[in-house]
Amino acid sequence: xxxxxYSPDLTPPWKKQRPAPEVPADPDLVVEEVxxxxxxxxxxxxxxxxxxxxxxxxxxxxxxxxxxxxxxxLLEGKVVTLVxxxxxxxxxxxxxxASGSLAVPGARARVARAGRIYVEGRHDAELVERVWGxxxxxxxxxxxxxxxxxxxxxxxxSFSPGPDARLGVLVDHLVPGSKESRIAAEVTGAHALVVGHxxxxxxxxxxxSSVGIPAWPSVPxxxxxxxxxxxxxxxxxxxxxxxxxxxxxxxxxxxxxxxxLGRVEELIDFVTAGGAA
Numbered sequence: 001x002x003x004x005x006y007s008p009d010l011t012p013p014w015k016k017q018r019p020a021p022e023v024p025a026d027p028d029l030v031v032e033e034v035x036x037x038x039x040x041x042x043x044x045x046x047x048x049x050x051x052x053x054x055x056x057x058x059x060x061x062x063x064x065x066x067x068x069x070x071x072x073x074l075l076e077g078k079v080v081t082l083v084x085x086x087x088x089x090x091x092x093x094x095x096x097x098a099s100g101s102l103a104v105p106g107a108r109a110r111v112a113r114a115g116r117i118y119v120e121g122r123h124d125a126e127l128v129e130r131v132w133g134x135x136x137x138x139x140x141x142x143x144x145x146x147x148x149x150x151x152x153x154x155x156x157x158s159f160s161p162g163p164d165a166r167l168g169v170l171v172d173h174l175v176p177g178s179k180e181s182r183i184a185a186e187v188t189g190a191h192a193l194v195v196g197h198x199x200x201x202x203x204x205x206x207x208x209s210s211v212g213i214p215a216w217p218s219v220p221x222x223x224x225x226x227x228x229x230x231x232x233x234x235x236x237x238x239x240x241x242x243x244x245x246x247x248x249x250x251x252x253x254x255x256x257x258x259x260x261l262g263r264v265e266e267l268i269d270f271v272t273a274g275g276a277a
Contacts, residue, residue: 020071021078024085025054030251031082032074032212033066039212039249040064045084052084058248076209114165115271117143118155120172123243124202128170130250132264139272149180152194153187161191168267171196193270195263200225202260206246210255 023029025042032039033056040056043063052068066072070081117136119125125145129136136143146152149171161167169187174180174196184194199205203226204216219228226239235242253261 020081022083023073023075023080025068025082026085028251029075030210030249031056031080032249033064034072034074034079036064037212037245038064038066039245041251042082047084054082074212077212077214115141115161115167116159116165117141117168117170117267117271118152119143119145119170120149121145121202123247124170124172126243126247127202127205127250127256128264130247131253131256132268135268139268141268141271149183152183156187156192161189163191165191166271166273167192168271169194170263170267172202173198173200193267195266197257197260197263199257199259203229203243203246205257205260206250207255207257210249211246212249 025045027042027044029042030040031042038056038058040058040062043055043057045052045054045068050067053065054068055063055065057063068082068084071079073080073082117128119128122145125143128143146155146169152169156167159165159167169184169192171180171184171194174184174194175198180196184196188194197205208215213233217229217232219225219232226242227237229235230237230239230242235245249255
């Protein structure tokens, strides 16, 4: 009698993982390594004795090398397998800034205008700098941050905005009927503009897919929102480290929600229309 031959792989079919899509590791492709959470842009791929590797660079210029293992990376929140590009030409120098504006190679920063843009916190300021920093330096616009929305009326009175010194303000969670909306109405005038986004915190203005999560979690009322987000996502309850993780995943305006993009562009246009530097 002939004996039956069995496959050495005894894993039930329903437990086997489906192959992840293969994605060429082209330069500047932004991915997240699944085991460490390191998020960065592809710098180069190399062939080693142990197998192919990819080097990623985060927003602080830190480089890390990872093996290109199957299902080893997240791209827009989905598991993928990175593969070496085949005969693809190296990309030319970027022609646009992170905000999508045309880049001006070699341009010097202008002397700062009298006008200013205020944002509601350090994280907001860092995000604006991350995406619009090149544009703001060319336009000579300085961004400062508020310690809290309650201080805004006093800041506006002290600043004394005028035709050549316009003041723009970006406020978190600016929704009808809120405290923020009442304060905004109080200080808005011909030379002072207050706009806002609908998010509880500027973290939410970063697209979940860019961070590698399906969605920003709901946090029970009365609980600190940032801490609640860290708990829900299984991150260490260190909001500073969490923010740096989020910010490192922002490479350009494409990683931000339109509700924030439009408001920041509106403020830049408003302030720069207020006279020459």
